[in-house]
Amino acid sequence: MPKVAMLNMQGQNVGEIELSENTFGAEIHEAAMHLVVRQQLNAKRQGTQSARTRSEVRGGGRKIYRQKGTGRARHHGRRAPQFAHGGVVFAPKPRDYSFSIPKKVRRLAMLSALSSKVQDNDLIVLDKLELAEAKTRVIAKMLKDLGATRKALLVTPEKDEKVVRASANIPGLKTAFVGTLNVLDILGHDKFILTQEAVKLCEEVYN
Numbered sequence: 001m002p003k004v005a006m007l008n009m010q011g012q013n014v015g016e017i018e019l020s021e022n023t024f025g026a027e028i029h030e031a032a033m034h035l036v037v038r039q040q041l042n043a044k045r046q047g048t049q050s051a052r053t054r055s056e057v058r059g060g061g062r063k064i065y066r067q068k069g070t071g072r073a074r075h076h077g078r079r080a081p082q083f084a085h086g087g088v089v090f091a092p093k094p095r096d097y098s099f100s101i102p103k104k105v106r107r108l109a110m111l112s113a114l115s116s117k118v119q120d121n122d123l124i125v126l127d128k129l130e131l132a133e134a135k136t137r138v139i140a141k142m143l144k145d146l147g148a149t150r151k152a153l154l155v156t157p158e159k160d161e162k163v164v165r166a167s168a169n170i171p172g173l174k175t176a177f178v179g180t181l182n183v184l185d186i187l188g189h190d191k192f193i194l195t196q197e198a199v200k201l202c203e204e205v206y207n
């Protein structure tokens with residue numbers, strides 16, 4: 001079973017925690033992670049882009065010149081794609097970019113993402129995260145002490161309003177709780193910070 005150091009909010013080593021092999025020591029499946037990330041990014045697309053085809057552009061009802069005898073190509077209206085102000089060939093239309101993925105593949109991608117953070121030494125486990133009041137400077141100092149000065153994902157067992165408010169103004173920091181974890185957020189941040197309780201809950205949910 002993988003083991004990682006457990007730190008306090010001051011960045012001091014206060015022990016060691018043993019992680020579940022099934023959750024944090026799984027074989028990494030890059031194809032599954034890629035598929036799930038692509039699904040999440042596709043689902044975020046609005047799909048509202050639209051352009052007019054030659055049948056939708058205003059004008060162009062009259063034949064611009066006679067069919068024969070001019071030596072020029074045969075044309076009907078001025079709204080063909082090759083003319084200025086003409087329609088668009090294969091014009092984009094509003095559409096839904098989302099697609100579905102089997103539940104087993106989604107689970108495999110999540111386990112791969114969690115395990116990759118352990119293998120890359122980007123997982124930080126806190127013994128506890130307690131704030132007397134929602135102060136940004138407390139979280140900022142904690143991140144500095146933990147060496148998580150770049151993009152970081154801070155995960156708590158459940159939503160903590162004090163932590164959310166104290167973290168809101170820190171660039172590169174995103175807060176989440178175990179129920180809202182997703183592959184895109186895990187892979188999109190340099191450091192993955194979990195509280196001890198969050199680790200246990202992750203193992204219960206994904207084991």
